[in-house]
Amino acid sequence: MLNFIDARCQxxxxxxxxxxxxxxxxxxxxxxxxxSIEKAIAYHAMAKEGDMKAGNDLLLQETEGDERFIRQWCxxxxxxxxxxxxxxxxxxxxxxxxxxxxxxxxxxxxSVKPYAMGKFMDxxxxxxxxxxxxxAECGSEDxxxxxLSSYPEVNFIISDASYRENRKLFPLMEQCKNxxxxxxxxxxxxxxxxxxxxxxxxxxxxDTGLPMGSATAAVALICYAEISEEEKQLIAxxxxxxxxxxxxx
Amino acid sequence: MDLKEYxxxxxxxxxxxxxxxHIHVGGSTRYQKPGNDADSVVYTMDRxxxxxxxxxxxxxxxxxxxxxxxxxxxxHEKYPDRIKAYAVVxxxxxxxxxxxxxNSDRFLGLKVIPFVQGTLPIDCxxxxxxxxxxxKYGLPVLFHAWMASEVKDATAVAKRYPNARFIFGHSGFTAxxxxxxxxxxxxxxxxxxxxxxxYDGALERLVNAVGVDRVAFGTDLTAFECSHILGRILLSxxxxxDKEKILGxxxxxxxxx
Numbered sequence: 001m002l003n004f005i006d007a008r009c010q011x012x013x014x015x016x017x018x019x020x021x022x023x024x025x026x027x028x029x030x031x032x033x034x035x036s037i038e039k040a041i042a043y044h045a046m047a048k049e050g051d052m053k054a055g056n057d058l059l060l061q062e063t064e065g066d067e068r069f070i071r072q073w074c075x076x077x078x079x080x081x082x083x084x085x086x087x088x089x090x091x092x093x094x095x096x097x098x099x100x101x102x103x104x105x106x107x108x109x110x111s112v113k114p115y116a117m118g119k120f121m122d123x124x125x126x127x128x129x130x131x132x133x134x135x136a137e138c139g140s141e142d143x144x145x146x147x148l149s150s151y152p153e154v155n156f157i158i159s160d161a162s163y164r165e166n167r168k169l170f171p172l173m174e175q176c177k178n179x180x181x182x183x184x185x186x187x188x189x190x191x192x193x194x195x196x197x198x199x200x201x202x203x204x205x206x207d208t209g210l211p212m213g214s215a216t217a218a219v220a221l222i223c224y225a226e227i228s229e230e231e232k233q234l235i236a237x238x239x240x241x242x243x244x245x246x247x248x249x
Numbered sequence: 250m251d252l253k254e255y256x257x258x259x260x261x262x263x264x265x266x267x268x269x270x271h272i273h274v275g276g277s278t279r280y281q282k283p284g285n286d287a288d289s290v291v292y293t294m295d296r297x298x299x300x301x302x303x304x305x306x307x308x309x310x311x312x313x314x315x316x317x318x319x320x321x322x323x324x325h326e327k328y329p330d331r332i333k334a335y336a337v338v339x340x341x342x343x344x345x346x347x348x349x350x351x352n353s354d355r356f357l358g359l360k361v362i363p364f365v366q367g368t369l370p371i372d373c374x375x376x377x378x379x380x381x382x383x384x385k386y387g388l389p390v391l392f393h394a395w396m397a398s399e400v401k402d403a404t405a406v407a408k409r410y411p412n413a414r415f416i417f418g419h420s421g422f423t424a425x426x427x428x429x430x431x432x433x434x435x436x437x438x439x440x441x442x443x444x445x446x447x448y449d450g451a452l453e454r455l456v457n458a459v460g461v462d463r464v465a466f467g468t469d470l471t472a473f474e475c476s477h478i479l480g481r482i483l484l485s486x487x488x489x490x491d492k493e494k495i496l497g498x499x500x501x502x503x504x505x506x
Contacts, residue, residue, distance in 0.1 A: 020450030164280040220480020
């Protein structure tokens, strides 16, 4: 049976909760157990929606001693004193066992163009830190291409590409080998097999978007994909384990 | 074996009757739709264990309904026990539905999606003759019912034509309150599970509100995959008895398959 590592999970109180949606950490753990998800890479809702520094601190508190969650901080390029500089970020990540970062450029109001990302992304490249963001947060395919092609040493995990994006997404995947696709909402008919056939199973990372996304759907998408058991193992956990093992903070 | 175990094994469902009430054949100029022909549909059905699908033709909804309906009927004729066909109607044209339904089982029912035909409302005058026909012969009608306004219009139609049987596509997840109201007001309404993206717990919420007998498996295949929606049902907190009703038994009774 496949065991999964979820590469996209949010902890903490968010602003909007729909009726019946998982809310607490124990709600999320119940779903992880039900869906054979062993671990989840988690960031904090406060770091996305409220205060980045406070949210990253809350993440440390809420995951203290909990081996089911792999810590991820939200981050942004240094904005003249608002957020810590890249070297300090790397030091703090090492100190607190944080192994990846998540960006929300659209929500947080900054550009992903090289003139803005600058040294921040250079440090992430030096430390082999995987960088996560959603398709919609990039703003446009051209923005995404600019980011991916400017930092070819950085592995970017791009999630939440919808079933309507193939014509934009596939050329990006062909041109930018450092684009890894989060599988959560990629519900193209036979899409997982398509990516394996065109680009290889190494280019996909299992994620759910919990608690707003669906773990039950995300797991079935991989289990029912018409690909080999070895390819499923890579997508379910092998690829993300390889990336995290390569982090040099 | 528990139904959820099929997911983890990646095995097709066996000994469970599965009907997908909402799929599409045919391509799209708007985005890539891999595997949209009848052969690919049946291949996918076998891969996950779906017995019967009810299909309409996507291009026929957007433009040439005559071409689309013939394509869909051809899919049915190639796989008569696996693919059932909805005839797409378009309020801008006059249809001779006898040509589709009289003395023929080429079509199962009607697909109504005026949202892509000039954003006309579901209850527009141009569609009334087709509802009257469905009412006269007790035909099933599949609505694209995404927005609350569409669900309200669809509910008014379902009330006015009580002998027709209406499936509200998408609405249980996108217009929850209106869908619950429709089920309370109309015995001839079934909600389907078609949605690309929603949260865990949404299906249980819907079943709790309208009753398990009012929900049927629908996926939008080949507009997108079907396995993720199958997973939402099979890995939900519902009992296997309830899952079997949603997966096929409700549709079998409602569509008289």
